[in-house]
């Protein structure tokens with residue numbers, strides 16, 4: 001048994017996204033709240049009413065004195081909640097503990113930390129009481145020509161990656177469901193995405209200057225329901241993993257698509273991994289950005305690591321495997 005490092009007895013605020021997982025947040029909440037009660041985890045529920053509401057609810061919860069927050073949602077709700085931790089002014093972000101019960105579509109963040117999808121096991125893993133300080137990234141970008149910034153908790157992508165994410169999110173918003181919509185977006189964008197000339201610096205050193213197909217920046221490993229574009233990322237090493245895929249023959253590239261399921265993306269010739277605590281991306285013509293699966297804006301971008309800034313509940317297995 002690994003030692004526990006928090007006790008669950010304090011009251012938790014639950015930020016519940018009713019539309020996550022195409023409505024699973026709402027339909028499954030009675031079951032989840034019953035299971036939490038059975039396990040002796042006391043929660044007060046707050047439901048998101050619109051996009052970005054999880055950020056407001058996280059700020060309000062901390063202001064009301066909660067230091068334990070359970071996200072009942074998908075990766076987008078985790079992203080918005082974590083951003084709320086950086087907006088609130090009541091306490092250091094590391095005073096807040098975030099647990100996740102995944103009801104989303106992709107649920108990629110939980111894969112990194114070995115948190116089960118099954119509600120009974122996920123709640124049991126909260127009871128096990130293991131916390132971990134993960135890095136996040138502060139990302140600056142442009143939206144409607146205005147400089148903006150956001151915090152990244154999982155994985156971000158620019159270029160083709162963001163185009164796929166945009167197509168995928170639009171299909172989800174139209175009510176389309178199923179794995180096929182992601183694959184459909186992957187192949188549709190593969191046919192129509194136009195590469196751009198991009199310059200990338202890592203820790204002040206130029207690592208790429210040329211036509212870019214796609215770039216992925218990972219604190220964690222998983223995107224799009226279990227694909228690994230940054231398969232070696234370590235969530236508390238103070239470094240981003242950056243995968244760069246330059247413009248190349250798309251038939252040859254997509255014939256190797258399986259590697260993103262097996263963790264072997266760097267087996268593809270000319271696909272490179274860079275590591276660093278700061279990344280700058282300058283593009284000749286605007287390149288789109290997605291952060292944690294949310295489409296946000298355009299280049300130029302800057303990513304800065306914020307080391308061990310968010311305290312999250314992880315599985316016992318995750319702690320054991322790292323030891």
Ligand SMILES: Nc1ncnc2c1ncn2[C@@H]1O[C@H](COP(=O)(O)OP(=O)(O)OP(=O)(O)O)[C@@H](O)[C@H]1O
Pocket residue numbers: 017018019020021022048049050051052053073074075076077078080103104105106107108293294
């Ligand atoms: N009441 C609401 N009405 C409409 N949209 C909402 C509401 N509450 C939250 N949202 C938005 O729902 C979107 C989807 O949420 P989330 O990402 O958590 O679920 P998902 O897309 O099913 O899962 P994943 O991101 O893991 O694939 C987020 O962009 C969030 O801003």
